[in-house]
Amino acid sequence: xxxxxxxxxxxxxxxxxxxxxxxxxxxxxxxxxxxxxxxxxxxxxxxxxxxxxxxxxxxxxxxxxxxxxxxxxxxxxxxxxxxxxxxxxxxxxxxxxxxxxxxxxxxxxxxxxxxxxxxxxxxxxxxxxxxxxxxxxxxxxxxxxxxxxxxxxxxxxxxxxxxxxxxxxxxxxxxxxxxxxxxxxxxxxxxxxxxxxxxxxxxxxxxxxxxxxxxxxxxxxxxxxxxxxxxxxxxxxxxxxxxxxxxxxxxxxxxxxxxxxxxxxxxxxxxxxxxxxxxxxxxxxxxxxxxxxxxxxxxxxxxxxxxxxxxxxxxxxxxxxxxxxxxxxxxxxxxxxxxxxxxxxxx
Numbered sequence: 324x325x326x327x328x329x330x331x332x333x334x335x336x337x338x339x340x341x342x343x344x345x346x347x348x349x350x351x352x353x354x355x356x357x358x359x360x361x362x363x364x365x366x367x368x369x370x371x372x373x374x375x376x377x378x379x380x381x382x383x384x385x386x387x388x389x390x391x392x393x394x395x396x397x398x399x400x401x402x403x404x405x406x407x408x409x410x411x412x413x414x415x416x417x418x419x420x421x422x423x424x425x426x427x428x429x430x431x432x433x434x435x436x437x438x439x440x441x442x443x444x445x446x447x448x449x450x451x452x453x454x455x456x457x458x459x460x461x462x463x464x465x466x467x468x469x470x471x472x473x474x475x476x477x478x479x480x481x482x483x484x485x486x487x488x489x490x491x492x493x494x495x496x497x498x499x500x501x502x503x504x505x506x507x508x509x510x511x512x513x514x515x516x517x518x519x520x521x522x523x524x525x526x527x528x529x530x531x532x533x534x535x536x537x538x539x540x541x542x543x544x545x546x547x548x549x550x551x552x553x554x555x556x557x558x559x560x561x562x563x564x565x566x567x568x569x570x571x572x573x574x575x576x577x578x579x580x581x582x583x584x585x586x587x588x589x590x591x592x593x594x595x596x597x598x599x600x601x602x603x604x605x606x607x608x609x610x611x612x613x614x615x616x617x618x619x620x621x622x623x624x625x626x627x628x629x630x631x632x633x634x635x636x637x638x639x640x641x642x643x644x645x646x647x648x649x650x651x652x653x654x655x656x657x658x659x660x661x662x663x664x665x666x667x668x669x670x
Contacts, residue, residue, distance in 0.1 A: 370511030432596030
């Protein structure tokens with residue numbers, strides 16, 4: 324069936340889950356993947372949403388990702404742990420890590436759980452959001468294979484390492500959620516621009532030899548956000564994720580070992596360990612309102628805090644359904660046919 328189409332979020336989640344089950348994953352792992360992708364698609368983070376389904380199937384079939392991973396936990400301290408993903412994708416390993424980190428933080432006040440040897444963390448904001456939904460503060464960082472330029476160097480030198488911070492707010496308000504890459508544009512978004520046939524923003528990427536380009540077909544290397552600031556952050560994330568858990572990526576990669584993998588760290592803070600929770604939430608809300616009330620620049624109708632626009636989009640797409648482009652929908656339908664998966668009714 325050709326697209327574009329609009330698919331209800333629940334139906335799309337079930338569809339993605341069934342595809343992964345047919346690929347050989349357990350129902351629980353398939354659900355974890357599907358749920359994270361639909362979360363991203365609902366919020367307009369299409370580069371990390373349902374478009375990832377065919378890519379993940381390819382990773383499983385090629386052996387890059389492990390569909391039957393034996394995930395282990397080294398419970399090193401009451402407030403710390405290291406999860407070895409055994410090359411399971413991030414939405415499987417990091418969802419488990421987030422659950423563990425929340426349990427530890429509720430007991431210890433603060434917890435850090437690191438994940439090594441995953442293959443794609445997914446939308447890092449998803450895990451910060453899961454944590455904030457529990458009334459805790461969630462911070463997530465990730466490191467991976469070089470894709471972004473490093474200031475002063477040519478070509479892919481460091482990862483587009485993302486950062487997410489989720490802070491719970493009062494009833495009826497969305498989580499204050501910052502979700503960003505250290506590059507001006509994520510690799511997934513370049514693929515999204517390519518799929519839609521649109522030019523990239525100026526200065527966001529270069530060719531392999533360092534020539535600036537807006538052509539998504541020619542773009543190979545995203546540029547760092549804020550120049551040295553973005554590349555410096557990426558380097559530091561490598562040090563406090565990969566190097567910290569004895570799984571460095573940059574050094575072996577540049578020495579010729581280019582096996583695909585990623586590492587991540589989740590930090591969870593229980594506001595109750597620092598004072599009255601009700602007062603904390605009230606002050607979060609007051610701070611948000613302070614930002615909303617700032618004098619507006621010319622041409623600005625509304626001032627947003629992180630997470631508000633994506634939350635509003637999620638509310639809209641929850642009601643109206645998630646739009647799926649023609650090319651992607653055809654790819655999903657063809658994949659489903661090959662795996663014997665039933666395609667949902669669409670609008």
